[in-house]
Amino acid sequence: MDINNYREIFIEEAKxxxxxxxxxxxxxxxxxxxxxxxxxxxxxxxxxxxxxxTMGYDKMTEFTHSLEDILDNIRNGTLKADKEIIxxxxxxxxxxxxxxxxIAQNNLDTAEGYEILINKYKEYTKSGAIKLPxxxxxxESLKEEEQELKIEEIILNEAQKQNLNVFTIxxxxxxxxxxxxxRVFMVNRNLSEKGEVIKxxxxxxxxxxxxxxxxxxxxxxxxxxxxxxxxxIYKIAEIKKVEINEIKKDSKEKNKTEEKQIDTLNLNLEKQxxxxxxxxxxxxxxxxxxxxxxxxxxxxxxxxxxxKDKQFEILKDTVNEFDRIINELQxxxxxxxxxxxxxxxxxxxxxxxxxAVEEGKEVETEIIGGDIEIDxxxxxxxxxxxxxxxxxxxAHGIEKPEERISKGKGxxxxxxxxxxxxxxxxxxEVSDDGKGIDVLKVRKKALEMKILSEEKIKxxxxxxxxxxxxxxxxxxxxxxxKIAGRGVGVDVVKTKIEALGGIFKIENYPGEGxxxxxxxxxxxAIIQALLVKASGNIYALPVIHTLETLEINIKSIKLIQGKxxxxxxDEVIAVFSLSELLKKKREEKDIIQIVIVEVRxxxxxxxxxxxxxxxxxxxxxxxxxxxxxxxxxxxxxxxxGKISLILDLQALLDEQNxx
Amino acid sequence: xxxxxxxxKIKDEEFAFDIMRIVEVIKIKEITEVPTAPLFMEGIINLRxxxxxxxxxxxxxxxxxxxKTKESRIIIIELQKNQLAGVIVDEIQKVLNxxxxxxxxxxxTLISAxxxxxxxxxxxxxxxxxxxxxxxxxxxxxxxxxxxxxxxEEEKIENRTDS
Numbered sequence: 132m133d134i135n136n137y138r139e140i141f142i143e144e145a146k147x148x149x150x151x152x153x154x155x156x157x158x159x160x161x162x163x164x165x166x167x168x169x170x171x172x173x174x175x176x177x178x179x180x181x182x183x184x185t186m187g188y189d190k191m192t193e194f195t196h197s198l199e200d201i202l203d204n205i206r207n208g209t210l211k212a213d214k215e216i217i218x219x220x221x222x223x224x225x226x227x228x229x230x231x232x233x234i235a236q237n238n239l240d241t242a243e244g245y246e247i248l249i250n251k252y253k254e255y256t257k258s259g260a261i262k263l264p265x266x267x268x269x270x271e272s273l274k275e276e277e278q279e280l281k282i283e284e285i286i287l288n289e290a291q292k293q294n295l296n297v298f299t300i301x302x303x304x305x306x307x308x309x310x311x312x313x314r315v316f317m318v319n320r321n322l323s324e325k326g327e328v329i330k331x332x333x334x335x336x337x338x339x340x341x342x343x344x345x346x347x348x349x350x351x352x353x354x355x356x357x358x359x360x361x362x363x364i365y366k367i368a369e370i371k372k373v374e375i376n377e378i379k380k381d382s383k384e385k386n387k388t389e390e391k392q393i394d395t396l397n398l399n400l401e402k403q404x405x406x407x408x409x410x411x412x413x414x415x416x417x418x419x420x421x422x423x424x425x426x427x428x429x430x431x432x433x434x435x436x437x438x439k440d441k442q443f444e445i446l447k448d449t450v451n452e453f454d455r456i457i458n459e460l461q462x463x464x465x466x467x468x469x470x471x472x473x474x475x476x477x478x479x480x481x482x483x484x485x486x487a488v489e490e491g492k493e494v495e496t497e498i499i500g501g502d503i504e505i506d507x508x509x510x511x512x513x514x515x516x517x518x519x520x521x522x523x524x525x526a527h528g529i530e531k532p533e534e535r536i537s538k539g540k541g542x543x544x545x546x547x548x549x550x551x552x553x554x555x556x557x558x559x560e561v562s563d564d565g566k567g568i569d570v571l572k573v574r575k576k577a578l579e580m581k582i583l584s585e586e587k588i589k590x591x592x593x594x595x596x597x598x599x600x601x602x603x604x605x606x607x608x609x610x611x612x613k614i615a616g617r618g619v620g621v622d623v624v625k626t627k628i629e630a631l632g633g634i635f636k637i638e639n640y641p642g643e644g645x646x647x648x649x650x651x652x653x654x655x656a657i658i659q660a661l662l663v664k665a666s667g668n669i670y671a672l673p674v675i676h677t678l679e680t681l682e683i684n685i686k687s688i689k690l691i692q693g694k695x696x697x698x699x700x701d702e703v704i705a706v707f708s709l710s711e712l713l714k715k716k717r718e719e720k721d722i723i724q725i726v727i728v729e730v731r732x733x734x735x736x737x738x739x740x741x742x743x744x745x746x747x748x749x750x751x752x753x754x755x756x757x758x759x760x761x762x763x764x765x766x767x768x769x770x771x772g773k774i775s776l777i778l779d780l781q782a783l784l785d786e787q788n789x790x
Numbered sequence: 791x792x793x794x795x796x797x798x799k800i801k802d803e804e805f806a807f808d809i810m811r812i813v814e815v816i817k818i819k820e821i822t823e824v825p826t827a828p829l830f831m832e833g834i835i836n837l838r839x840x841x842x843x844x845x846x847x848x849x850x851x852x853x854x855x856x857x858k859t860k861e862s863r864i865i866i867i868e869l870q871k872n873q874l875a876g877v878i879v880d881e882i883q884k885v886l887n888x889x890x891x892x893x894x895x896x897x898x899t900l901i902s903a904x905x906x907x908x909x910x911x912x913x914x915x916x917x918x919x920x921x922x923x924x925x926x927x928x929x930x931x932x933x934x935x936x937x938x939x940x941x942x943e944e945e946k947i948e949n950r951t952d953s
Contacts, residue, residue: 426839668823713825751841753834760827766834766841774822774836786826 140411141186142235145227148175148182152224153481156217160484161495163212166205172220173202179227188240191230197252198223204256216255221485222248282350282378286329295326295352298360301374304345308369312341317367318349325363326353345371350378414507417468421656424457424464425749428657431457432746432770465506465654472550472559473501475514479521483546486525493532493542494525499549505557506654512631513559513651516624520561520647521546523621528565528645538642540564556633556675557653562646568639570596580605597639598732601625624649629731629781631655632673632764636732650675656750660767662743662775663726666715671748671767671777678727678734680742685721697736699727708738712762712783730780737780750777761786791890795912797883797919798865800847804883804919805904806912811924813866813874815882818858832878835864842866844876850927851904856880867924875928886919888912893921 155171180195201220204210229242282297290297304314315338322328330350333343353360357375364373431454438446480496487494529535529544536542547562570593577588577599588596599605603622621637624647628635633651640646652658652675660671661680681699688695688706695706704727710717718740726737748767753760762783763776795806796815821833821844832844844864848855861881869875894911902908902920909923 429839715825753841760824760831762826763824766822768836768839768841772836773820774834774841776822776824783826 137186138234138238141182142231143411145179145182145231148179149224149227149231150477151175152179152227154477156220156224157480157484159212160217163217166208169202169206169212173199173206176202183230188230188234190240190245191227191234191242194223194226194230194242194245194249197249197256198227200256201252210255219248219251219255221481223252282330286352287378290352295354296356297378298351298353298357299376299378300349300351300360300364301372301376302347302349302364302370303372304347305369305371306345308345310341311343311345312339314367314369315339315341315347318364318370321363321367322349322351322353322360325355325359326351412467417464421464421468424461425657425751427457428461428747428749429768429770433772436770461657465657466504468506468508468654469504470507470510471502471504472510472557473498475510475517476501476548476550479517479548482518483521483525486522487529487544490525491531492525492529492544494529494544494546496521496546496548499547500551503550503552503557505550505651506656508655509557509631509651509653512627513649516627516649517548517559517561519621519624521548524561524563524565524645528563528567530566552653553650557651559649559651560646561649562644564644567641567643567645568597568600568637570639570641573597573599577605594639597637601635601637632658632675632779634675634729634732657747658750659745660748660777661726661745662769663709663724663737663739664741664743665709665713665739666718669743669769669773669775670709671775672726672728672737672780673764673777674745676728676730676780678729680724680726682722683725685723697725699736702734704734704736706736706738707784709778710738710740728780730784735780735784748775748777793888793890793893795886795888795919795921796865797886798863798879799881799883800851800879801853803902803904804917805847805879806886806919806921807865807867807877807924808921809885811867813868816864816866816876818862818864818878835876837866837874837876840874842874842876844878845927846878847927848878848880850907869924869928877927886912886914888914896920 152172152175155168159168176199183191205212226242226245233239233241319328328349328351332348361373434450438450476498483494483496524546532542545564549560551558573596601621625635628649636648638646659674661677662669696703708717724739724742728737750765764779765777767775769775794809796809797804797806821835823833830850832846834841834843863882864876864878866876892914896908896911904920907922907926908920910921912919912921
């Protein structure tokens, strides 16, 4: 197979290792006396080197090799990691990322400035190293068979948990052995009865075809002791010699994880408990799968309706069963598309740190709920917005160390990044313990910039003023500084979150910090919606935006400054007729149906002709050129095959300039 | 070189689309209105799970709309990027084989309801068929033009009041 086919896998796996590298390095920076993270960093660097070498990226191999050298020196204590060295290591990850970028884009094995960094690394390894370069080299060039038979730590851990022994076995066949492959087969069969052969050298295929000398190696996991294994193998004819070597967990340091692909002998494949099995699947295939599940859900709803309408008693059970299976299938497929938020969260501590260093500040990022899972499309979309918010916190929120101390705060600013699940949505919060938003300054600046009318600004409460920072083009900074303050940022975040069908809120605690809250749908494909009728058509309202439904008498609608409002539990809420928003004629009735919805942090009462009920809907895109049909975020097909438009109230209200 | 076109009728005129762009022809089915869409857009239909926008050519050509009859059809065509769209026509005529020399540039004197959506003229045995440009039908330029004109007019009025 062409090596290019592996490139994608290479990049994916390299990215995983970079993540490990980064987070371990941050840990190490926090406490340079604890060398445990260095082992993780070293392993990541080593894996990256091995992968780059396998792919034939010589420059990247050279670079990671020099990185590995410096890490080795830190690990064995010959080099003390000071600020400068840690800085160099951070630069190292950046270079690896650059390598990956170039490889991904143009398949170019290069990265700007990598040679300079190699030379810097060499200075340190030369002056600080006790070991001679030769020695390092001999250490690297382990015998081939040893390399091939390296056992991943995860397997060793698992084996230890289950009280199993792990051996590497060298088997020499008699010189006059004719059917070498038959002997291999018998060895494998005998051993597989009492354990599991997990690796071999040469590969299983070569062994099967007899393509090897008289010696071969296998890695074996079993309950048996070494002597018993030896006996088991000697039972087979034409075996000249068996050498057994037990692998213990404390010798794991020797077994650096090598990501080489080794076929397991595919003879006894029934019990593959120990090896974790996973497959990488193209995301497009998952999308197709999810789309099909969406269709199934629609058909299910239709079937459900038929069985109810026609009173088919016999069908009822089958439909219920079908319903259960589809729900499970849907949950599973949705689950497959889910990724833990840590996938993007993990990068932020590093980014916050770098920004803080540039600004002469000190920042620590705490992550809470990093294992909460969210649809990967949503995750990709919120990466940028979160980055903006973190930049904002570092640049505008967190004060300089001296200022913090004088205020009685800790020297280091804390940025908290948290994720939690709430029914069908995910709530992500970015908060800092900085100075908060200066409401007076925002008010003044808003007046200066004439972002809203003077009268409007004067009448706004402090909480409302805070939301001005999310208006396009607003910035409190006098000149654009490097990080944020160009007046883009918060408004971009808000637009993006709202486009995803989410809700964006700002909570300000003057002097104590700011909290940005993002409420997002769990997935974008299938959502819970409230179906409502207006002017003869059925529309779907995402449940995430709805608060309650009620029935009111027309008389309880009051007029304030020409606008219709109702008073609900002492709260004044503006009333809009859905029919009118859709430029249709409103039906005059005495008793009207109201859905209370939340739009832009505000409640509005939406008058509809009928509330049909809640159900899950599969979202379909409106397609390329219906994008100018404002006010709808998509469509769905109802149980009877009819189309229902999904309302985007924010856009609909904007369109009418009623907000 | 021969070209195959599908001809159809709107009011009393004959029009045609290039057959390579046509996916299928279906009978009129329930069309869901999209209230905020441009006027010429009739709505959307559900075609075996696919959502397809529909244009009524009568509306596009500014002709009086007509009750759909049992001859009315929706021609499903493919636009760029695999996007499907439907066009409502009064009646499908037939598939024609057209020779190269029978395809002519539209004469300036031609008066057709097709207006600016004309791609070429097909002249077979004294019959004149208007070959339509599919892309032009589905772009909203018309509305944009209108908006532009209105805006310019408004500015003029503003300037006048200023001075």
